[in-house]
Amino acid sequence: MIAKKYQDILSKAELYVLSYPGNFECMNFKPMGFEIKEENRLSCMSLKNERFYDLLHSLDSLAFGPEGMPMDKWVFYDCGEMPGGVVGLGVRAKDLGEEALKEYKIDADYEGLVPISMYIAIPMANGEWFGHNLSSANRVLKEAMPGLGLVTKALALQVFQIPTMLGATQWDSKALEIHLQLSDMELLSTYTPAHSYKNTMTYKSHYPLAGLEEALSGTKREAKDWDYLHPAEDEAFSRKIQERIEAGERFKIVGRPIHKEGETFYPIKKI
Ligand SMILES: CC(C)(COP(=O)(O)OP(=O)(O)OC[C@H]1O[C@@H](n2cnc3c(N)ncnc32)[C@H](O)[C@@H]1OP(=O)(O)O)[C@@H](O)C(=O)NCCC(=O)NCCS
Numbered sequence: 188m189i190a191k192k193y194q195d196i197l198s199k200a201e202l203y204v205l206s207y208p209g210n211f212e213c214m215n216f217k218p219m220g221f222e223i224k225e226e227n228r229l230s231c232m233s234l235k236n237e238r239f240y241d242l243l244h245s246l247d248s249l250a251f252g253p254e255g256m257p258m259d260k261w262v263f264y265d266c267g268e269m270p271g272g273v274v275g276l277g278v279r280a281k282d283l284g285e286e287a288l289k290e291y292k293i294d295a296d297y298e299g300l301v302p303i304s305m306y307i308a309i310p311m312a313n314g315e316w317f318g319h320n321l322s323s324a325n326r327v328l329k330e331a332m333p334g335l336g337l338v339t340k341a342l343a344l345q346v347f348q349i350p351t352m353l354g355a356t357q358w359d360s361k362a363l364e365i366h367l368q369l370s371d372m373e374l375l376s377t378y379t380p381a382h383s384y385k386n387t388m389t390y391k392s393h394y395p396l397a398g399l400e401e402a403l404s405g406t407k408r409e410a411k412d413w414d415y416l417h418p419a420e421d422e423a424f425s426r427k428i429q430e431r432i433e434a435g436e437r438f439k440i441v442g443r444p445i446h447k448e449g450e451t452f453y454p455i456k457k458i
Pocket residue numbers: 250251254320321322323324325326332333334335336337338355356357360361362364365407
């Protein structure tokens with residue numbers, strides 16, 4: 188049973204998916220029993236959806252612009268929509284507040300769906316998946332919807348039918364509250380010079396349906412026992428653990444971040 192705050196979001200917002208239609212047959216259009224109606228199953232190759240592509244681009248800019256990592260539209264198309272897809276929640280333009288209408292640059296004549304959250308996942312060559320983007324417009328909504336980011340990722344994993352997924356996240360990202368509410372994260376890298384931000388970790392998580400339901404039950408996933416705490420902002424620390432991973436050790440984060448005296452730490456267990 189999912190908690191009331193997530194049910195409320197799903198009663199106010201509509202699920203959508205945008206992808207290459209050839210991918211649709213691999214998707215579940217009724218994640219956790221919540222249906223993606225036919226009109227919201229959108230092709231990324233259709234003129235009809237031209238406005239929606241721009242709105243997704245605006246959502247990405249308002250989420251990742253302040254992070255310094257906004258995407259070009261061709262990246263959406265080549266690296267997200269065609270190989271994988273975008274899944275999220277949207278509301279009708281008339282139900283958005285003034286600030287959001289301005290942020291999205293929505294014309295007065297537009298009455299269609301406006302994406303207020305999205306999750307993008309991309310299949311990998313070895314059959315696993317890579318989580319590419321999680322965005323939520325909570326910051327600019329007239330009435331914020333606490334839980335929007337979390338419920339979006341949980342449902343998207345079900346739409347894409349992803350049992351195991353990799354992703355890359357900055358150690359100081361607030362999204363780790365969401366990733367760790369959904370599952371433990373095995374650390375494949377803790378310091379990643381190949382990324383624009385070196386203090387990025389690469390993780391692998393398992394997402395069985397029972398775990399996703401538990402994540403949405405309203406109970407916070409606290410860490411029970413850990414071997415050490417990883418400081419979010421300490422690059423030298425991240426680099427040291429990276430050296431140990433490359434020497435063959437394995438680690439995972441076993442619960443939500445711990446906040447102490449203005450700093451964030453992650454509970455890590457050696458495996
Ligand atoms: C990160 C982001 C997706 C969060 O979206 P959101 O809709 O505000 O998140 P939710 O409301 O679902 O929050 C889920 C949990 O995270 C916590 N959380 C969210 N933002 C937080 C913040 N800034 N500080 C501390 N905790 C936070 C919430 O309290 C909530 O926990 P709870 O359910 O126990 O109360 C959104 O802020 C965003 O788009 N950020 C910019 C892009 C980005 O960094 N994406 C992630 C890349 S990996």
